[in-house]
Amino acid sequence: MGLDMIRKASRNAALAAAALTASAAAHAAYDVDILPPGSPIAQQIYDLHWAIMWVCVVIFVIVFGAMFYSIFKHRKSVGAKAAHFHENTTVEVIWTVIPFVILIGMAYPATKTVLEMKDTANPDLTIKVTAYQWAWEYDYLQDGVKFNSLLATPRAQIEEWEKKGEAKNPDYLLEVDNPMVVPTGKKVRLLVTSNDVIHGWYVPQLGINQYGIPGFVKDTWFKADKPGTYRGQCSQICGKEHGYMPIVVVAKAPEEYAAWVKEQKAKAPQAAAPAQVAAGSPSTGAVATTAAAPAEDPNRKWTTDELKALGEKVYAANCVACHQATGKGMPPAFPALDGSKVVTGAKGAQVALVLNGKQGTAMASFARLSDSELAAVITYTRTAWGNKAGEVTPAEIKAARKG
Amino acid sequence: MSAATHAQDHGHHDDHAHHPTGLKRWLFTTNHKDIGTLYLWFSLTMFFMGGVMALLLRAELFQPGLQLINPEFFNSLTTVHGLVMVFGAIMPAWVGFANWLIPMQIGAADMAFPRMNNWSFWLVVPAAILLVASFFVPGGAAASGWTLYPPLIIQQGISIDMTILAVHILGASSIMGSINIITTILNLRAPGMTLMKMPLFVWTWLITAYLLIAVMPVLAGAVTMLLTDRHFGTSFFNAAGGGDPTMFMHIFWFFGHPEVYIMILPAFGVVSAIIPAFARKPLFGYASMVYATASIAILSFIVWGHHMFTVGMPAAGNLFFMYATMLIAVPTGVKIFNWIATMWQGSMTFETPMLFSIGFICLFTIGGFSGLVLAITPVDITLHNTYYVVAHFHYVLVSGALFTLFAGAYFWIPKFTGKMYNESLGKLHFWLSVIGFNIAFFPQHFLGLAGMPRRIPDYALQFAEWNMWSTIGAFIFGFSQLLFLYNMIECIRSNRKAADNPWEGADTLEWTHLPSPAPYHSFETAPVVK
Known part of the structure; x- marks a missing residue:
C-alpha cells in the first residue's frame, strides 16, 4: 500500500518532469540578454549595458579572485597564521580613486545617450498616447487618426482557476486589437499622458519606458530602423489589469504607412481635421485630459440587436475584467451589474456614470469609446443576464456628452 | 573574563529578581535585553508571514495563466509582502539587535530611555496587526505596490487608511527608537570608550538612527497628504485640483532611498564584527569604514531621483541623479575591499556566521553591480519596473540585510542564551539558503533584460x-528558513553550554567582559576601556 503510493507518486513526478522538459524544449526561451534593439537609442542602450557589464565582470574577477584565493590559502585548517596588519593610507586611496576614474569613463557615453534621448525636437510625426485603466489610446495629431488599443488575448486562455485554459496564442498577453503603426526611419515623438492613474508606456526594443501621468504630458521619441513588430507592456502598476495592457508597435515602410493612414481614415469618414502641433517644443505643463469621442458615422441607424451584438464585444474588451462575463462582478470592489440598481434604473444615471467614471473607485471614465460603442455596451448591460431595462441610442450618448 | 566580574554580576542579578514574570514581564519590561528579544521574535514572525505571501506570488507565477489567485489579490500580496518585509521584518530585527547589543558593546547598563523603549516596541505590534488585518476588510489590502503611488491608491477602500495609520505608528516607533539609540550612544558610553573605539555595529546604528529621524517624518508627511487627498478634499497629488502625482514620488523616494540604507547599514556593522572575529585579524580600515558609512548615508539623500528616470524629468535632473548614484559605488567599494583585506592573510574558520557573512559579500556585490548597471540612466529606462529591478533589490536586501541578520543571530545567540546552536544544521541552512536564493533571483535578471514587467x-x-526556475528556487529558499527557526528553538532548549567567548577572535565588550548568557542586568558598573 505504502510502496504503491510512493511508486505512483514518483511516476507522477517523472511525468511532470518530462512535461516540464518538453515544454522547455518547445519554446526554449532561456534568453539571457537585452532584446535585439529596434531603434538607434535602443542600440545605444544595448551597447551601454554591455560596456558596464564588462566593467563589472572584470572587477568581479579581480575582487572575487582575491577573496577566494584568500579563503583557500588563509584558512586555519591549512595552518595559516593571522597577520596583524591594518590601516594603509596608500592602498585605501588607490581603491577609492580607481573606481572613481572608472565611473567617469562610464558616465561620459551615458551622458551623451541621455541628452539624445531627451532631444525631442523636429519630429516627423507626433502621436499622443493616453493611458486608461486598462487600454491605450493613440491619437495621430498630424494624420488625424485616433483609436484604442486593447488586449486581444481571449479571457478563456487566461483564467484557469476552475479548468485548464484554452491553448495559448504564441503572443499570449502581448497582442492587441489595434497596434500603433509607425513609418520606419522617421522620428516619432510621443506625448504620453494618462486619464486615470500612472501607467508606463514600455517598449524595450525601441528604448522607451515613459510614465503616463494624469494631468501632465511628457514627451519622448523613437525611430524604428526597419519594418517589424515591437511588443511591450504597461510598466507601472495601474490596478487589477496591470498585467493585461500590452503595447504593440508595427513599423512599416513610409509608403505602406501612408496607405494604412488612408485606410484608417476611410473607416472613419467624419474624421476630425488634423490638429496643429508646434513641432519641437516639449510641452510638459498641466493639461486637461477630456477625451473627445473617436470619429464615426453619426448618421448610421442601429437596431437593438446590432447594438446588443456590438455591446457584447465592447463589454468583453473593456468591462469583463472587473464586472465579469456573468455580470456578477467581484464585490465589493467591483460591483455586480446583473440586477444592479444603476443598470436597471434610469438611463441618464448609468450613461453619466460610464461617461465620467466614479471618483475614488476603480470605475474609470469610458468617454474614450465612441457614441455607438457606449450606447451598445450600455444597452447590452441593460438587457443581458436578468436585466430587462430599455436600450440606449448613440444620439442619447451624444446629447449626454454635450450636457 | 574574570571571576570577579562573574560574582559581581550574579550579586546584582539576585537583587533584581523581583521583576514581573509571565506575560506581564514582556508587557511592562523596560529591560533592553527583553525588548531586544521581543523585537527579534516579532520580526521573525513577520518574516514568515511576508515569506508566505512571497511564496503565494511565486506559486501563481509558476506558469503562464491565472491558476491560484486573482490579479487584485496578487497586487495586494506584492504590496503587503513589501511593506511587511521592510517595516515588519528587517527594520524591527535590526532594532532588536540594537537593543541587545548597543548597551553591551559600549559598556552601558541599559538604553537611555527604557520606558520609551517599551513603548517603541509595543507600538509596532498594533501597526503590524493593522497591516495584516487589511487583507480582511472589503476591497482587500492595499494593492498599489509598497510605494503607495497616487492616484491608484486613492481608488481603494478602507484598507488604505489602515495602511496609512500603520505607517504612521511605525514611523513614530522608529523615531522614538532612534532618539533612544542616539542618546544611548552619545551619553552612556563607558569611560575610555571614545567614538572612534566603538564597535562598527554601534557606529552604523548611530548613523542609521540619524537617517531614520531625517526621513520617517517625510514619509509620515507623504502618507498624511494621501489621507487628506482621500478624505478631506485636498489636491496635493491630483492634477485636476492643481496638484501633481509626481510630487508624491519625489517625497516618497526622498524617504525611500535612505530607507534602503537604513536596512543595510547595520548589516555592514555586523559583517565588520564577524569577518575579523573569524579571520582572527583586526578590521583592515576601521576609520575608513566609519567614513564610508557616513558618506553612504549622506549620498543617500541626493540619489532618490534614480527611482524616477522614467517619469520624464529634465535632462539635467536625470544626469544629476545618475552621477550621484554612480558615486555611491565608491564608498561601497571601499567597504567590500576592506572586508577582503581583513580576510587577507588571516587565519580563517568557517562557522555559520562567517559563511553567511561571506555569502553576504558575494551576493551583495552582485547586487551592487546590478545597481551600477541600473544607475546608468539609459539602461535603467529599459530595465525600470522590470524583474531586473526585482532581482537587484532582492540581492541587496535579502543577501544584504537578511543574510547578515542570520549571521548576527548565529554569532550572538551563544551570548543571548548561553547555549550553542547546532553547527551542522546552521551550515545546512546557509547552503540551502544560498542555493535557493540564487535559483530564485538570478534568473530574474534575465527576465528583466527580456522585458518582463514586475507586479x-x-x-x-x-x-x-x-519563472518556473524562480518559483522552484523561492520554495527551496522559503522552506529552508524553517531550519533556522528549528535551530534557534532547539538551541534555546538544549543544554549545550556556550563558553563566555566561544569565538577565538571576538573582542568586543560583550564577549570579553560578560558571561554567557549575558546577565539580565549587565554593566551596572561601567567597565573601563583602555
Whole structure:
C-alpha cells in the first residue's frame, strides 16, 4: 500500500518532469540578454549595458579572485597564521580613486545617450498616447487618426482557476486589437499622458519606458530602423489589469504607412481635421485630459440587436475584467451589474456614470469609446443576464456628452 | 573574563529578581535585553508571514495563466509582502539587535530611555496587526505596490487608511527608537570608550538612527497628504485640483532611498564584527569604514531621483541623479575591499556566521553591480519596473540585510542564551539558503533584460522557463528558513553550554567582559576601556 503510493507518486513526478522538459524544449526561451534593439537609442542602450557589464565582470574577477584565493590559502585548517596588519593610507586611496576614474569613463557615453534621448525636437510625426485603466489610446495629431488599443488575448486562455485554459496564442498577453503603426526611419515623438492613474508606456526594443501621468504630458521619441513588430507592456502598476495592457508597435515602410493612414481614415469618414502641433517644443505643463469621442458615422441607424451584438464585444474588451462575463462582478470592489440598481434604473444615471467614471473607485471614465460603442455596451448591460431595462441610442450618448 | 566580574554580576542579578514574570514581564519590561528579544521574535514572525505571501506570488507565477489567485489579490500580496518585509521584518530585527547589543558593546547598563523603549516596541505590534488585518476588510489590502503611488491608491477602500495609520505608528516607533539609540550612544558610553573605539555595529546604528529621524517624518508627511487627498478634499497629488502625482514620488523616494540604507547599514556593522572575529585579524580600515558609512548615508539623500528616470524629468535632473548614484559605488567599494583585506592573510574558520557573512559579500556585490548597471540612466529606462529591478533589490536586501541578520543571530545567540546552536544544521541552512536564493533571483535578471514587467500576475510565454526556475528556487529558499527557526528553538532548549567567548577572535565588550548568557542586568558598573 505504502510502496504503491510512493511508486505512483514518483511516476507522477517523472511525468511532470518530462512535461516540464518538453515544454522547455518547445519554446526554449532561456534568453539571457537585452532584446535585439529596434531603434538607434535602443542600440545605444544595448551597447551601454554591455560596456558596464564588462566593467563589472572584470572587477568581479579581480575582487572575487582575491577573496577566494584568500579563503583557500588563509584558512586555519591549512595552518595559516593571522597577520596583524591594518590601516594603509596608500592602498585605501588607490581603491577609492580607481573606481572613481572608472565611473567617469562610464558616465561620459551615458551622458551623451541621455541628452539624445531627451532631444525631442523636429519630429516627423507626433502621436499622443493616453493611458486608461486598462487600454491605450493613440491619437495621430498630424494624420488625424485616433483609436484604442486593447488586449486581444481571449479571457478563456487566461483564467484557469476552475479548468485548464484554452491553448495559448504564441503572443499570449502581448497582442492587441489595434497596434500603433509607425513609418520606419522617421522620428516619432510621443506625448504620453494618462486619464486615470500612472501607467508606463514600455517598449524595450525601441528604448522607451515613459510614465503616463494624469494631468501632465511628457514627451519622448523613437525611430524604428526597419519594418517589424515591437511588443511591450504597461510598466507601472495601474490596478487589477496591470498585467493585461500590452503595447504593440508595427513599423512599416513610409509608403505602406501612408496607405494604412488612408485606410484608417476611410473607416472613419467624419474624421476630425488634423490638429496643429508646434513641432519641437516639449510641452510638459498641466493639461486637461477630456477625451473627445473617436470619429464615426453619426448618421448610421442601429437596431437593438446590432447594438446588443456590438455591446457584447465592447463589454468583453473593456468591462469583463472587473464586472465579469456573468455580470456578477467581484464585490465589493467591483460591483455586480446583473440586477444592479444603476443598470436597471434610469438611463441618464448609468450613461453619466460610464461617461465620467466614479471618483475614488476603480470605475474609470469610458468617454474614450465612441457614441455607438457606449450606447451598445450600455444597452447590452441593460438587457443581458436578468436585466430587462430599455436600450440606449448613440444620439442619447451624444446629447449626454454635450450636457 | 574574570571571576570577579562573574560574582559581581550574579550579586546584582539576585537583587533584581523581583521583576514581573509571565506575560506581564514582556508587557511592562523596560529591560533592553527583553525588548531586544521581543523585537527579534516579532520580526521573525513577520518574516514568515511576508515569506508566505512571497511564496503565494511565486506559486501563481509558476506558469503562464491565472491558476491560484486573482490579479487584485496578487497586487495586494506584492504590496503587503513589501511593506511587511521592510517595516515588519528587517527594520524591527535590526532594532532588536540594537537593543541587545548597543548597551553591551559600549559598556552601558541599559538604553537611555527604557520606558520609551517599551513603548517603541509595543507600538509596532498594533501597526503590524493593522497591516495584516487589511487583507480582511472589503476591497482587500492595499494593492498599489509598497510605494503607495497616487492616484491608484486613492481608488481603494478602507484598507488604505489602515495602511496609512500603520505607517504612521511605525514611523513614530522608529523615531522614538532612534532618539533612544542616539542618546544611548552619545551619553552612556563607558569611560575610555571614545567614538572612534566603538564597535562598527554601534557606529552604523548611530548613523542609521540619524537617517531614520531625517526621513520617517517625510514619509509620515507623504502618507498624511494621501489621507487628506482621500478624505478631506485636498489636491496635493491630483492634477485636476492643481496638484501633481509626481510630487508624491519625489517625497516618497526622498524617504525611500535612505530607507534602503537604513536596512543595510547595520548589516555592514555586523559583517565588520564577524569577518575579523573569524579571520582572527583586526578590521583592515576601521576609520575608513566609519567614513564610508557616513558618506553612504549622506549620498543617500541626493540619489532618490534614480527611482524616477522614467517619469520624464529634465535632462539635467536625470544626469544629476545618475552621477550621484554612480558615486555611491565608491564608498561601497571601499567597504567590500576592506572586508577582503581583513580576510587577507588571516587565519580563517568557517562557522555559520562567517559563511553567511561571506555569502553576504558575494551576493551583495552582485547586487551592487546590478545597481551600477541600473544607475546608468539609459539602461535603467529599459530595465525600470522590470524583474531586473526585482532581482537587484532582492540581492541587496535579502543577501544584504537578511543574510547578515542570520549571521548576527548565529554569532550572538551563544551570548543571548548561553547555549550553542547546532553547527551542522546552521551550515545546512546557509547552503540551502544560498542555493535557493540564487535559483530564485538570478534568473530574474534575465527576465528583466527580456522585458518582463514586475507586479504582473501573468506573463507572456517567453518568460515561462525562467519563472518556473524562480518559483522552484523561492520554495527551496522559503522552506529552508524553517531550519533556522528549528535551530534557534532547539538551541534555546538544549543544554549545550556556550563558553563566555566561544569565538577565538571576538573582542568586543560583550564577549570579553560578560558571561554567557549575558546577565539580565549587565554593566551596572561601567567597565573601563583602555
